[in-house]
Amino acid sequence: METVSDAVKFMFFVYGLAAVLSLVIAWIIKMIFVAVQYRKARAEARNGSAPDTDSEAAGDDKPARQGSA
Amino acid sequence: MPELEFLQIFQGIATMAAAEPLIAIARVLLIALGIAFVYLGVKGTLEPLIMIPMGFGMASVNAGVLYLSGTKVGTLFIDPSASDPSQLLDALQINFLQPIYTFSFSNGLIAVLIFFGIGVLSDIGYMLISPIRCMIIAIFAELGTVATFPIAVALGLPFNEAAAIAMVGSADAPMVLYTSLLLARDLFVPITIVAYLYLSLAYAGYPYLVRLMIPKKLRGIKMEQKDIPNISKGEKITFAVITSTLLSFLFPVASPLFMGFFLGIVIRESGVKPFIDFIGGPVLYGATFFLGLLLGVLFEASTILDPKVLLLLILGITALLLSGIGGIIGGYVVYWMSGRTFNPVIGIAGVSCLPTTAKVAQKEAHAANKFAIILPWAMGASVSGVITSAIIAGIYVSLLR
Numbered sequence: 001m002e003t004v005s006d007a008v009k010f011m012f013f014v015y016g017l018a019a020v021l022s023l024v025i026a027w028i029i030k031m032i033f034v035a036v037q038y039r040k041a042r043a044e045a046r047n048g049s050a051p052d053t054d055s056e057a058a059g060d061d062k063p064a065r066q067g068s069a
Numbered sequence: 070m071p072e073l074e075f076l077q078i079f080q081g082i083a084t085m086a087a088a089e090p091l092i093a094i095a096r097v098l099l100i101a102l103g104i105a106f107v108y109l110g111v112k113g114t115l116e117p118l119i120m121i122p123m124g125f126g127m128a129s130v131n132a133g134v135l136y137l138s139g140t141k142v143g144t145l146f147i148d149p150s151a152s153d154p155s156q157l158l159d160a161l162q163i164n165f166l167q168p169i170y171t172f173s174f175s176n177g178l179i180a181v182l183i184f185f186g187i188g189v190l191s192d193i194g195y196m197l198i199s200p201i202r203c204m205i206i207a208i209f210a211e212l213g214t215v216a217t218f219p220i221a222v223a224l225g226l227p228f229n230e231a232a233a234i235a236m237v238g239s240a241d242a243p244m245v246l247y248t249s250l251l252l253a254r255d256l257f258v259p260i261t262i263v264a265y266l267y268l269s270l271a272y273a274g275y276p277y278l279v280r281l282m283i284p285k286k287l288r289g290i291k292m293e294q295k296d297i298p299n300i301s302k303g304e305k306i307t308f309a310v311i312t313s314t315l316l317s318f319l320f321p322v323a324s325p326l327f328m329g330f331f332l333g334i335v336i337r338e339s340g341v342k343p344f345i346d347f348i349g350g351p352v353l354y355g356a357t358f359f360l361g362l363l364l365g366v367l368f369e370a371s372t373i374l375d376p377k378v379l380l381l382l383i384l385g386i387t388a389l390l391l392s393g394i395g396g397i398i399g400g401y402v403v404y405w406m407s408g409r410t411f412n413p414v415i416g417i418a419g420v421s422c423l424p425t426t427a428k429v430a431q432k433e434a435h436a437a438n439k440f441a442i443i444l445p446w447a448m449g450a451s452v453s454g455v456i457t458s459a460i461i462a463g464i465y466v467s468l469l470r
Contacts, residue, residue, distance in 0.1 A: 003222075004219055004222055004223045006222075007218060007219035007222035007223070007228070007231065008219045010218070010219075010228070010468075011215045011216065011218050011219050014215055014218070014461060014464050014465065014468075015208075015211070015215045017464055018208065018211065018215075018457060018460050018461045018464060019208045021316075021319070021460050022204045022207060022208050022453070022456065022457045022460060023201070023204055023205075023208075025200075025204065025312055025315070025316075025456060026200040026201045026203070026204035026453075027200075027201070028308070028311060028312065028315070029196070029197055029200040029308050029312075030200055030201065032304055032307050032308050032311070033197060033200075033298075033300075033304060036301070036303070036304050036307075
Protein backbone atom coordinates (compact mmCIF):
# COMPACT_ATOMS: atom_id res chain seq x y z
CA MET A 1 0.00 0.00 0.00
CA GLU A 2 1.44 3.32 -1.09
CA THR A 3 0.85 5.78 1.71
CA VAL A 4 1.36 9.52 1.90
CA SER A 5 4.06 9.12 4.55
CA ASP A 6 5.94 6.75 2.23
CA ALA A 7 5.53 9.32 -0.52
CA VAL A 8 6.92 12.09 1.70
CA LYS A 9 9.94 9.93 2.63
CA PHE A 10 10.44 9.09 -1.04
CA MET A 11 10.23 12.79 -1.93
CA PHE A 12 13.00 13.69 0.51
CA PHE A 13 15.13 10.83 -0.80
CA VAL A 14 14.69 11.91 -4.43
CA TYR A 15 15.32 15.58 -3.61
CA GLY A 16 18.39 14.79 -1.54
CA LEU A 17 19.89 12.48 -4.15
CA ALA A 18 19.17 14.94 -6.96
CA ALA A 19 20.76 17.77 -4.95
CA VAL A 20 23.91 15.76 -4.22
CA LEU A 21 24.31 14.68 -7.86
CA SER A 22 23.66 18.19 -9.15
CA LEU A 23 26.29 19.62 -6.84
CA VAL A 24 28.74 16.89 -7.84
CA ILE A 25 28.24 17.93 -11.47
CA ALA A 26 28.73 21.59 -10.55
CA TRP A 27 31.92 20.60 -8.75
CA ILE A 28 33.13 18.65 -11.82
CA ILE A 29 32.58 21.77 -13.91
CA LYS A 30 34.51 23.82 -11.40
CA MET A 31 37.37 21.30 -11.43
CA ILE A 32 37.50 21.23 -15.24
CA PHE A 33 37.60 25.00 -15.23
CA VAL A 34 40.34 25.14 -12.58
CA ALA A 35 42.40 22.49 -14.40
CA VAL A 36 42.16 24.30 -17.73
CA GLN A 37 43.04 27.64 -16.14
CA TYR A 38 46.01 26.02 -14.40
CA ARG A 39 47.26 24.52 -17.67
CA LYS A 40 46.84 27.84 -19.41
CA ALA A 41 48.74 29.66 -16.67
CA ARG A 42 51.56 27.10 -16.80
CA ALA A 43 51.78 27.26 -20.56
CA GLU A 44 51.87 31.03 -20.44
CA ALA A 45 54.54 30.99 -17.75
CA ARG A 46 56.60 28.55 -19.83
CA ASN A 47 56.31 30.60 -23.00
CA GLY A 48 56.74 33.99 -21.39
CA SER A 49 54.11 36.28 -22.88
CA ALA A 50 53.14 33.81 -25.66
CA PRO A 51 49.41 33.56 -26.45
CA ASP A 52 47.01 30.84 -25.31
CA THR A 53 48.70 27.69 -26.60
CA ASP A 54 46.27 25.19 -25.05
CA SER A 55 43.35 26.67 -26.82
CA GLU A 56 45.20 26.66 -30.11
CA ALA A 57 46.23 23.05 -29.60
CA ALA A 58 42.58 22.11 -29.12
CA GLY A 59 41.64 23.94 -32.30
CA ASP A 60 39.96 26.53 -30.13
CA ASP A 61 40.89 29.74 -31.79
CA LYS A 62 37.85 31.62 -30.52
CA PRO A 63 37.20 31.39 -26.79
CA ALA A 64 33.50 31.86 -26.22
CA ARG A 65 33.32 34.99 -24.15
CA GLN A 66 29.98 35.31 -22.48
CA GLY A 67 29.45 38.92 -21.84
CA SER A 68 26.57 40.39 -23.65
CA ALA A 69 22.89 40.00 -23.41
CA MET B 70 -29.08 4.22 -58.31
CA PRO B 71 -28.50 2.89 -54.77
CA GLU B 72 -30.63 4.20 -51.97
CA LEU B 73 -28.76 7.00 -50.20
CA GLU B 74 -29.04 8.00 -46.62
CA PHE B 75 -27.93 11.45 -45.49
CA LEU B 76 -26.04 10.13 -42.47
CA GLN B 77 -24.29 7.49 -44.56
CA ILE B 78 -22.63 10.23 -46.59
CA PHE B 79 -21.74 12.49 -43.63
CA GLN B 80 -20.35 9.95 -41.20
CA GLY B 81 -18.80 12.51 -38.85
CA ILE B 82 -22.31 13.73 -38.09
CA ALA B 83 -23.72 10.18 -38.07
CA THR B 84 -21.22 8.96 -35.47
CA MET B 85 -21.88 12.00 -33.33
CA ALA B 86 -25.63 11.47 -33.50
CA ALA B 87 -25.23 7.79 -32.58
CA ALA B 88 -22.76 8.41 -29.73
CA GLU B 89 -23.61 8.73 -26.06
CA PRO B 90 -24.50 12.35 -25.22
CA LEU B 91 -21.40 12.81 -23.06
CA ILE B 92 -19.08 11.67 -25.86
CA ALA B 93 -20.88 13.85 -28.39
CA ILE B 94 -20.62 16.92 -26.15
CA ALA B 95 -16.94 16.18 -25.45
CA ARG B 96 -16.27 15.92 -29.20
CA VAL B 97 -17.88 19.29 -29.85
CA LEU B 98 -15.96 20.87 -26.95
CA LEU B 99 -12.65 19.43 -28.14
CA ILE B 100 -13.26 20.68 -31.69
CA ALA B 101 -13.92 24.14 -30.23
CA LEU B 102 -10.86 23.88 -27.96
CA GLY B 103 -8.69 22.80 -30.90
CA ILE B 104 -9.81 25.80 -32.94
CA ALA B 105 -9.16 28.05 -29.91
CA PHE B 106 -5.62 26.63 -29.61
CA VAL B 107 -4.94 27.36 -33.27
CA TYR B 108 -6.27 30.90 -32.85
CA LEU B 109 -4.26 31.55 -29.66
CA GLY B 110 -1.17 30.00 -31.25
CA VAL B 111 -1.44 32.17 -34.35
CA LYS B 112 -2.02 35.20 -32.14
CA GLY B 113 1.06 34.33 -30.07
CA THR B 114 -0.77 34.00 -26.73
CA LEU B 115 0.17 30.30 -26.58
CA GLU B 116 3.32 28.70 -28.03
CA PRO B 117 2.59 28.58 -31.78
CA LEU B 118 5.11 25.83 -32.61
CA ILE B 119 3.12 23.34 -30.55
CA MET B 120 -0.36 24.82 -30.32
CA ILE B 121 -1.05 25.26 -34.05
CA PRO B 122 -0.45 21.61 -35.05
CA MET B 123 -1.93 20.35 -31.76
CA GLY B 124 -5.11 22.41 -32.04
CA PHE B 125 -5.54 21.45 -35.69
CA GLY B 126 -5.05 17.78 -34.84
CA MET B 127 -7.58 17.97 -31.98
CA ALA B 128 -10.25 19.60 -34.14
CA SER B 129 -9.67 17.23 -37.07
CA VAL B 130 -9.59 13.97 -35.11
CA ASN B 131 -12.73 14.76 -33.13
CA ALA B 132 -14.57 15.79 -36.29
CA GLY B 133 -13.29 12.90 -38.43
CA VAL B 134 -14.85 9.95 -36.60
CA LEU B 135 -16.35 7.39 -38.97
CA TYR B 136 -17.72 3.84 -39.10
CA LEU B 137 -14.75 1.54 -39.68
CA SER B 138 -16.77 -1.67 -39.96
CA GLY B 139 -20.37 -2.30 -38.97
CA THR B 140 -20.96 -0.36 -35.79
CA LYS B 141 -17.30 0.04 -34.87
CA VAL B 142 -16.29 3.70 -34.90
CA GLY B 143 -12.81 5.17 -35.14
CA THR B 144 -10.60 7.47 -37.19
CA LEU B 145 -8.04 7.13 -39.96
CA PHE B 146 -5.44 9.07 -37.98
CA ILE B 147 -4.06 6.75 -35.34
CA ASP B 148 -4.86 3.77 -33.13
CA PRO B 149 -2.78 4.15 -29.93
CA SER B 150 -4.20 0.94 -28.48
CA ALA B 151 -2.84 -1.30 -31.28
CA SER B 152 -0.17 -3.51 -29.74
CA ASP B 153 -0.81 -7.03 -31.00
CA PRO B 154 1.52 -7.57 -34.05
CA SER B 155 -1.23 -8.32 -36.59
CA GLN B 156 -3.41 -5.51 -35.24
CA LEU B 157 -0.43 -3.17 -35.37
CA LEU B 158 0.36 -4.16 -38.95
CA ASP B 159 -3.24 -3.39 -39.95
CA ALA B 160 -3.07 -0.05 -38.14
CA LEU B 161 0.22 0.83 -39.87
CA GLN B 162 -1.40 0.26 -43.26
CA ILE B 163 -4.63 2.12 -42.48
CA ASN B 164 -3.87 5.06 -40.17
CA PHE B 165 -1.71 7.70 -41.80
CA LEU B 166 0.00 8.90 -38.61
CA GLN B 167 0.46 5.39 -37.18
CA PRO B 168 4.02 4.93 -38.54
CA ILE B 169 5.20 8.15 -36.90
CA TYR B 170 3.44 7.25 -33.63
CA THR B 171 4.70 3.67 -33.50
CA PHE B 172 8.27 4.31 -34.60
CA SER B 173 9.01 7.67 -33.03
CA PHE B 174 6.46 8.61 -30.39
CA SER B 175 5.68 5.56 -28.30
CA ASN B 176 9.39 4.72 -27.89
CA GLY B 177 10.40 8.27 -26.87
CA LEU B 178 12.48 8.94 -30.01
CA ILE B 179 10.67 12.21 -30.68
CA ALA B 180 11.51 13.50 -27.18
CA VAL B 181 15.18 12.62 -27.70
CA LEU B 182 15.21 14.37 -31.10
CA ILE B 183 13.89 17.49 -29.40
CA PHE B 184 16.61 17.14 -26.79
CA PHE B 185 19.24 17.05 -29.59
CA GLY B 186 17.79 20.35 -30.75
CA ILE B 187 17.68 21.85 -27.25
CA GLY B 188 21.34 20.87 -26.82
CA VAL B 189 22.29 22.57 -30.08
CA LEU B 190 20.51 25.73 -28.98
CA SER B 191 22.01 25.72 -25.45
CA ASP B 192 25.19 27.60 -24.68
CA ILE B 193 26.58 25.65 -21.76
CA GLY B 194 29.14 28.41 -21.26
CA TYR B 195 26.57 30.44 -19.36
CA MET B 196 26.41 27.71 -16.76
CA LEU B 197 30.18 27.56 -16.46
CA ILE B 198 30.23 31.21 -15.30
CA SER B 199 29.12 30.18 -11.84
CA PRO B 200 28.26 26.47 -11.73
CA ILE B 201 27.65 26.10 -7.98
CA ARG B 202 25.28 29.08 -7.76
CA CYS B 203 23.45 28.03 -10.93
CA MET B 204 23.02 24.51 -9.61
CA ILE B 205 21.77 25.70 -6.19
CA ILE B 206 19.09 27.73 -7.96
CA ALA B 207 18.20 24.77 -10.19
CA ILE B 208 17.81 22.48 -7.17
CA PHE B 209 15.41 24.91 -5.50
CA ALA B 210 13.52 25.30 -8.78
CA GLU B 211 12.74 21.58 -8.72
CA LEU B 212 10.53 22.09 -5.67
CA GLY B 213 7.38 21.44 -7.72
CA THR B 214 8.88 18.33 -9.33
CA VAL B 215 9.33 16.67 -5.96
CA ALA B 216 6.70 18.32 -3.70
CA THR B 217 3.84 17.54 -6.12
CA PHE B 218 4.66 13.86 -5.81
CA PRO B 219 3.26 13.31 -2.25
CA ILE B 220 0.34 15.64 -3.04
CA ALA B 221 -0.56 13.44 -6.02
CA VAL B 222 -0.25 10.32 -3.87
CA ALA B 223 -2.50 11.93 -1.24
CA LEU B 224 -5.06 12.57 -3.98
CA GLY B 225 -5.10 8.89 -4.88
CA LEU B 226 -2.56 8.40 -7.66
CA PRO B 227 -0.15 5.47 -7.49
CA PHE B 228 3.58 6.30 -7.19
CA ASN B 229 4.38 5.90 -10.91
CA GLU B 230 1.54 8.17 -12.06
CA ALA B 231 2.28 10.67 -9.27
CA ALA B 232 5.91 10.91 -10.41
CA ALA B 233 4.86 11.31 -14.06
CA ILE B 234 2.58 14.28 -13.32
CA ALA B 235 5.05 15.77 -10.81
CA MET B 236 7.58 16.02 -13.66
CA VAL B 237 5.44 18.87 -15.07
CA GLY B 238 7.22 20.94 -12.39
CA SER B 239 10.44 20.52 -14.37
CA ALA B 240 8.85 22.77 -17.01
CA ASP B 241 10.46 20.68 -19.70
CA ALA B 242 7.77 19.15 -21.88
CA PRO B 243 9.89 16.62 -23.84
CA MET B 244 11.17 15.36 -20.48
CA VAL B 245 7.60 15.07 -19.20
CA LEU B 246 6.68 13.09 -22.34
CA TYR B 247 9.65 10.75 -21.95
CA THR B 248 9.03 10.16 -18.25
CA SER B 249 5.29 9.62 -18.57
CA LEU B 250 5.83 7.16 -21.44
CA LEU B 251 8.00 5.07 -19.15
CA LEU B 252 6.05 5.53 -15.91
CA ALA B 253 2.38 5.98 -16.81
CA ARG B 254 1.76 4.88 -20.38
CA ASP B 255 -2.03 5.10 -20.00
CA LEU B 256 -1.78 8.74 -18.94
CA PHE B 257 1.05 10.02 -21.09
CA VAL B 258 -1.25 11.80 -23.53
CA PRO B 259 -3.17 13.92 -20.98
CA ILE B 260 -0.01 14.50 -18.90
CA THR B 261 1.96 15.75 -21.92
CA ILE B 262 -0.91 17.94 -23.07
CA VAL B 263 -1.26 19.39 -19.55
CA ALA B 264 2.50 20.07 -19.59
CA TYR B 265 2.47 21.89 -22.93
CA LEU B 266 -0.68 23.81 -22.11
CA TYR B 267 0.56 25.00 -18.73
CA LEU B 268 4.04 25.81 -19.95
CA SER B 269 2.50 28.25 -22.40
CA LEU B 270 0.43 29.79 -19.62
CA ALA B 271 3.11 29.71 -16.91
CA TYR B 272 5.44 31.97 -18.83
CA ALA B 273 2.69 34.53 -18.90
CA GLY B 274 2.12 34.04 -15.15
CA TYR B 275 5.72 33.88 -13.88
CA PRO B 276 6.35 37.64 -14.24
CA TYR B 277 3.52 38.24 -11.77
CA LEU B 278 5.03 35.72 -9.36
CA VAL B 279 8.41 37.48 -9.62
CA ARG B 280 6.83 40.88 -8.92
CA LEU B 281 4.87 39.42 -6.02
CA MET B 282 7.86 37.79 -4.31
CA ILE B 283 10.73 40.18 -5.10
CA PRO B 284 10.65 43.93 -4.31
CA LYS B 285 11.57 46.29 -7.15
CA LYS B 286 14.82 47.34 -5.46
CA LEU B 287 16.13 43.75 -5.52
CA ARG B 288 14.78 43.09 -9.03
CA GLY B 289 16.97 45.89 -10.31
CA ILE B 290 20.29 44.67 -8.83
CA LYS B 291 23.06 45.02 -11.43
CA MET B 292 25.35 42.05 -11.93
CA GLU B 293 29.09 42.63 -12.40
CA GLN B 294 29.92 41.85 -16.03
CA LYS B 295 33.65 41.67 -15.22
CA ASP B 296 32.95 38.47 -13.24
CA ILE B 297 32.26 36.63 -16.49
CA PRO B 298 35.25 34.45 -17.40
CA ASN B 299 36.43 33.33 -20.84
CA ILE B 300 35.21 29.82 -21.48
CA SER B 301 36.73 27.91 -24.37
CA LYS B 302 34.96 25.42 -26.60
CA GLY B 303 37.34 22.74 -25.34
CA GLU B 304 36.14 23.27 -21.76
CA LYS B 305 32.51 23.09 -22.82
CA ILE B 306 33.04 19.88 -24.81
CA THR B 307 35.00 18.30 -21.95
CA PHE B 308 32.22 19.15 -19.52
CA ALA B 309 29.51 17.78 -21.84
CA VAL B 310 31.30 14.48 -22.48
CA ILE B 311 32.17 13.85 -18.81
CA THR B 312 28.73 14.81 -17.48
CA SER B 313 26.81 12.80 -20.08
CA THR B 314 28.93 9.71 -19.47
CA LEU B 315 28.65 10.04 -15.70
CA LEU B 316 24.88 10.55 -15.73
CA SER B 317 24.32 7.71 -18.22
CA PHE B 318 26.42 5.49 -15.98
CA LEU B 319 24.28 6.41 -12.96
CA PHE B 320 20.87 6.34 -14.70
CA PRO B 321 20.99 4.10 -17.78
CA VAL B 322 17.22 4.36 -18.16
CA ALA B 323 17.46 8.09 -18.85
CA SER B 324 20.67 7.84 -20.89
CA PRO B 325 18.88 8.58 -24.23
CA LEU B 326 17.90 11.97 -22.80
CA PHE B 327 21.39 12.71 -21.46
CA MET B 328 22.96 11.62 -24.73
CA GLY B 329 20.56 13.73 -26.78
CA PHE B 330 21.11 16.91 -24.78
CA PHE B 331 24.87 16.68 -24.37
CA LEU B 332 25.53 15.47 -27.92
CA GLY B 333 23.61 18.54 -29.08
CA ILE B 334 25.96 20.69 -26.98
CA VAL B 335 29.05 18.97 -28.40
CA ILE B 336 27.77 19.43 -31.96
CA ARG B 337 27.18 23.11 -31.26
CA GLU B 338 30.64 23.60 -29.80
CA SER B 339 32.40 21.49 -32.44
CA GLY B 340 31.28 24.06 -35.00
CA VAL B 341 30.27 21.47 -37.64
CA LYS B 342 27.85 23.76 -39.40
CA PRO B 343 25.96 21.17 -41.50
CA PHE B 344 25.14 19.21 -38.31
CA ILE B 345 24.20 22.35 -36.38
CA ASP B 346 21.90 23.52 -39.17
CA PHE B 347 20.37 20.06 -39.59
CA ILE B 348 19.69 19.38 -35.91
CA GLY B 349 18.76 22.94 -34.95
CA GLY B 350 16.50 23.20 -38.01
CA PRO B 351 14.76 20.24 -39.67
CA VAL B 352 15.25 17.78 -36.77
CA LEU B 353 14.10 20.13 -34.00
CA TYR B 354 11.25 21.77 -35.88
CA GLY B 355 10.17 18.54 -37.60
CA ALA B 356 10.04 16.72 -34.25
CA THR B 357 8.20 19.63 -32.61
CA PHE B 358 5.64 19.76 -35.43
CA PHE B 359 4.88 16.03 -35.31
CA LEU B 360 4.86 16.03 -31.50
CA GLY B 361 2.20 18.75 -31.53
CA LEU B 362 0.19 17.05 -34.25
CA LEU B 363 0.32 13.63 -32.59
CA LEU B 364 -0.68 15.05 -29.20
CA GLY B 365 -3.62 16.71 -30.90
CA VAL B 366 -4.86 13.60 -32.67
CA LEU B 367 -4.40 11.55 -29.51
CA PHE B 368 -6.70 13.92 -27.64
CA GLU B 369 -9.97 12.26 -28.48
CA ALA B 370 -13.18 12.63 -26.50
CA SER B 371 -12.63 9.35 -24.67
CA THR B 372 -9.29 10.67 -23.32
CA ILE B 373 -10.71 13.85 -21.83
CA LEU B 374 -13.55 11.93 -20.18
CA ASP B 375 -11.06 10.09 -17.98
CA PRO B 376 -11.82 11.41 -14.46
CA LYS B 377 -8.08 11.59 -13.79
CA VAL B 378 -7.69 14.44 -16.28
CA LEU B 379 -9.18 17.01 -13.89
CA LEU B 380 -6.79 15.80 -11.20
CA LEU B 381 -3.88 16.10 -13.63
CA LEU B 382 -4.90 19.66 -14.46
CA ILE B 383 -4.82 20.61 -10.76
CA LEU B 384 -1.55 18.81 -10.08
CA GLY B 385 0.13 20.23 -13.19
CA ILE B 386 -0.48 23.84 -12.22
CA THR B 387 0.51 23.07 -8.61
CA ALA B 388 3.83 21.64 -9.80
CA LEU B 389 4.66 24.66 -11.96
CA LEU B 390 3.63 27.13 -9.26
CA LEU B 391 5.75 25.38 -6.63
CA SER B 392 8.73 25.24 -8.98
CA GLY B 393 8.41 28.97 -9.67
CA ILE B 394 8.26 29.72 -5.93
CA GLY B 395 11.17 27.34 -5.28
CA GLY B 396 13.27 28.99 -7.98
CA ILE B 397 12.74 32.43 -6.47
CA ILE B 398 13.60 31.11 -2.99
CA GLY B 399 16.79 29.71 -4.58
CA GLY B 400 17.47 33.17 -6.02
CA TYR B 401 17.16 34.63 -2.52
CA VAL B 402 19.47 31.97 -1.05
CA VAL B 403 22.18 32.83 -3.58
CA TYR B 404 21.50 36.55 -3.02
CA TRP B 405 22.31 36.11 0.70
CA MET B 406 25.26 33.80 -0.04
CA SER B 407 26.78 36.36 -2.39
CA GLY B 408 26.65 39.20 0.10
CA ARG B 409 23.55 40.71 -1.52
CA THR B 410 25.16 41.24 -4.92
CA PHE B 411 23.22 38.55 -6.82
CA ASN B 412 19.93 39.46 -8.47
CA PRO B 413 17.29 37.07 -7.00
CA VAL B 414 15.15 37.33 -10.15
CA ILE B 415 17.62 34.88 -11.73
CA GLY B 416 15.95 32.25 -9.53
CA ILE B 417 12.92 32.03 -11.82
CA ALA B 418 15.23 30.98 -14.67
CA GLY B 419 16.09 27.82 -12.72
CA VAL B 420 12.68 26.52 -13.83
CA SER B 421 14.41 25.05 -16.75
CA CYS B 422 12.69 25.47 -20.07
CA LEU B 423 15.22 27.16 -22.29
CA PRO B 424 15.33 30.05 -22.99
CA THR B 425 11.93 31.40 -22.01
CA THR B 426 12.32 31.66 -18.23
CA ALA B 427 15.74 33.30 -18.69
CA LYS B 428 14.10 35.87 -20.92
CA VAL B 429 11.36 36.40 -18.30
CA ALA B 430 14.09 37.05 -15.68
CA GLN B 431 15.95 39.52 -17.92
CA LYS B 432 12.73 41.32 -18.82
CA GLU B 433 11.73 41.73 -15.17
CA ALA B 434 15.19 42.95 -14.13
CA HIS B 435 15.26 45.38 -17.04
CA ALA B 436 11.80 46.70 -16.12
CA ALA B 437 13.08 47.46 -12.61
CA ASN B 438 16.44 48.88 -13.70
CA LYS B 439 17.24 49.49 -17.35
CA PHE B 440 20.97 48.93 -16.68
CA ALA B 441 20.49 45.48 -15.11
CA ILE B 442 21.84 42.77 -17.42
CA ILE B 443 21.31 39.32 -15.91
CA LEU B 444 20.69 37.17 -19.00
CA PRO B 445 24.05 35.27 -18.94
CA TRP B 446 23.43 34.15 -15.34
CA ALA B 447 19.78 33.41 -16.06
CA MET B 448 20.76 31.24 -19.04
CA GLY B 449 23.21 29.41 -16.76
CA ALA B 450 20.46 28.72 -14.24
CA SER B 451 18.19 27.47 -17.04
CA VAL B 452 20.80 25.06 -18.41
CA SER B 453 21.41 23.82 -14.86
CA GLY B 454 17.66 23.34 -14.55
CA VAL B 455 17.62 21.05 -17.61
CA ILE B 456 20.40 18.93 -16.07
CA THR B 457 18.71 18.76 -12.65
CA SER B 458 15.37 17.87 -14.25
CA ALA B 459 17.04 15.06 -16.21
CA ILE B 460 18.60 13.77 -12.97
CA ILE B 461 15.21 13.73 -11.20
CA ALA B 462 13.60 12.06 -14.23
CA GLY B 463 16.36 9.45 -14.10
CA ILE B 464 15.78 8.80 -10.38
CA TYR B 465 11.99 8.55 -10.77
CA VAL B 466 12.19 6.22 -13.76
CA SER B 467 14.92 4.05 -12.22
CA LEU B 468 13.01 3.56 -8.97
CA LEU B 469 9.39 3.47 -10.13
CA ARG B 470 9.32 1.84 -13.55
